[in-house]
Amino acid sequence: MIDNISWLAIYPEIILLVMACVIALVDLGVHSPRRTATYVLTLLTLAVVAVLQGFYAASGQTFYGWGNMVVSDxxxxxxxxxASVAMMVTLVYARPYAADRDMLRGGELFTLSLFALLGMFIMISGNNFLMLYLGLELMTLASYALVALRRDNEVAVEAAMKYFVLGAIASGFLLYGMSMIYGATGSLDIGQVFRAINSGEIRHQVLVFGLVFVVAGLAFKMGAVPFHMWLPDVYQGAPTAVTLLIGGAPQLAAFAMTIRLLVDGLLPLAIDWQQMLAVLAIGSLLIGNLAAIGQSNLKRMLAYSTISQMGFVLLGLLSGVVNGNVDPATVENAYSSAMFYVITYVLTTLATFGVVLLLAREGFESEEISDLAGLNQRSPLYAGVMAICMFSMAGIPPLVGFYAKLAVLQSLVASGQSLYIALAVFAVVMSLIGAFYYLRVVKVMYFDAPITATSVSAPLDVRMVLSVNGALVLILGLVPGGLMSLCADAIVRALAS
Structure with missing residues (x-):
């Protein structure tokens, strides 16, 4: 017997699934080359789902459904x-680009995006190993198809193949690790796994063996070193619209899945997985920043930038438990700073790729850093938005990226552990190195001679969304307290349940 709570927990997912199917059918009768009806219906669906999720979140309630397989917190x-808002913004930016490159012959861009978002929702809400894995597979399968959406483009098809092969290996790692933990604990339920491990009756070696594979699978999805090899190739090879789709909202789902698995389920093994996250963070910060310096391709540079940014997220995640002691204040501080970092990173990434997509509409891909030469002379607004994003990613005040980095570093220093303080110092040094390639983009836009004298034009919806997007990066840096409090409250409520 399924109770009302179970249905209540998945209403947004039901709406998303039904509307994805409806939009796929409606699109069969749409003959507009820009798929206007499909586009509008998709945005309306995402807006409704976002508002519904906002109401759920504002209520602050936590409830479980479907035999504890789903949690709504x-x-x-x-x-x-x-994630819904990020997908809306992504599609607004992507539509003109996709239309110019014959990617809207059908409505696949919109329907596959909705199915990818549904997979993210399942990853975020999963309270069971199988639910998490099914959500992950739904998201990645839709992403594989989206990367190969330009079927006549050899580079895109090659990127899709690399993504598929490496993604399958990573999924195998994750599934194997889950199976090892299931074999040791006898349960797929995350809460029961936590209680079984916490009892101390299970052999530690078996759990750690499974944990290694779980962390490896998560690291791949986040793009952490040494599981980052797919990221630069896929970012560069995929159509830029799809690159934004992969680099935006999915990072929120990957963060949530990491919290569900490592914190909700495997917290008694924190001493073990914190060491693994520390190695991943060091490698990501080092390789990400150093490799980005030598890149001339903008998308490839942003891929290595993503790797280094995920290093900061990992630093936030590993500082929650100190010497095996779970202090509520330390846990809240660490995980809320990581959540804040992920959200603000996605916000900045959306605006960054929004500008790249805007410039790419002039008949070339605008993938090289040199393609931004003299952008300030052609369009001060878009050059300003790009500069704000670059300064934010570099961690320069008063932008939101500075506060995000500061929050993570503060959580490391507050632990009082010499290792964590050393990691904080290392992260600061890597950020200084990383500032070089971000500031290089600004230098090219403002001080190099423009390649072309043509002005940059964009549809009204793109201009409005991009302007708001860029303004938020600045405003949230000036007044970050509201979002930081929201993250802290969300983490406290989630862990209390």
């Missing part, structure tokens, strides 16, 4: 709300 609902 403040953290998950806020992340799903932000």
């Amino acid at each position: 403040a953290m998950g609902n806020w992340l799903k709300c932000f």
Whole structure:
């Protein structure tokens, strides 16, 4: 017997699934080359789902459904709300680009995006190993198809193949690790796994063996070193619209899945997985920043930038437990700073790729850093938005990226552990190195001679969304307290349940 709570927990997912199917059918009768009806219906669906998730999150309630396989809590609902908004913004930016490159012959861009978002929702809400894995597979299968959406483009098809092969290996890692933990604990339920491990009756070696594979699978999805090899190739090879789709909202789902698995389920093994995350963070910060310096391709540079940014997220995640002691204040501080970092990173990434997509509409891909030469002379607004994003990613005040980095570093220093303080110092040094390639983009836009004298034009919806997007990066840096409090409250409510 399925109770009303079970249905209540998945209403947004039901709406998303039904509307994805409806939009796929409606699109069969749409003959507009720009798929206007499909586009509008998709945005309306995402807006409704985002508002519904916002109401769920604002209520602050936590409830479980479908035999504890699904959880609806403040953290998950806020992340799903932000993921829906991120997908809306992505499609607004992507539509003109896709139309110019004959990617809208059908409505696949919109329907596959909705199915990818549904997979993210399941990842965020999953309270069971199988639910998490099914959500992950739904998201990645839709992403594989989206990367290969330009079927006549050899580079895109090659990127899709690399993504598929490496993604399958990573999924195998994750599934194997889950099976090892299931074999040791006898349960797929995350809460029961936590209680079984916490009892101390299970052999530690078996659990750690499974944990290694789980962390490896998660690291791949986040793009952490040494599981980053797919990221630069896929970012560069995929159509830029799809690159934004992969680099935006999915990071929120990957963060939520990491919290569900490592914190909700495997917290008694924190001493073990914190060491693994520390190695991943060091490698990501080092390789990401150093490799980005030598890149001339803008998308490839942003891929290595993503790797280094995920290093900061990992630093936030590893500082929650100190010497095996779970202090509520330390846990809240660490995980809320990581959540804040992920949300603000996605916000900045959306605006960055929005400008790249805007420039790419002039008949070339605008993938090289040199393609931005003299952008300030052609369009001061878009050059300003890009500069704000670059300064934010570099961690320069008063932009939101500075506060995000500061929050993570503060959580490391507050632990009082010499290792964590050393990691904080290392992260600061890597950020200084990383500032070089971000500031290089600004230098090219403002001080190099423009390649062309033509002005940059964009549809009204793109201009409005991009302007708001860029303004938020600045405003949230000036007044970050509201979003930081929201993250802290969401983390506290999620862990209390």
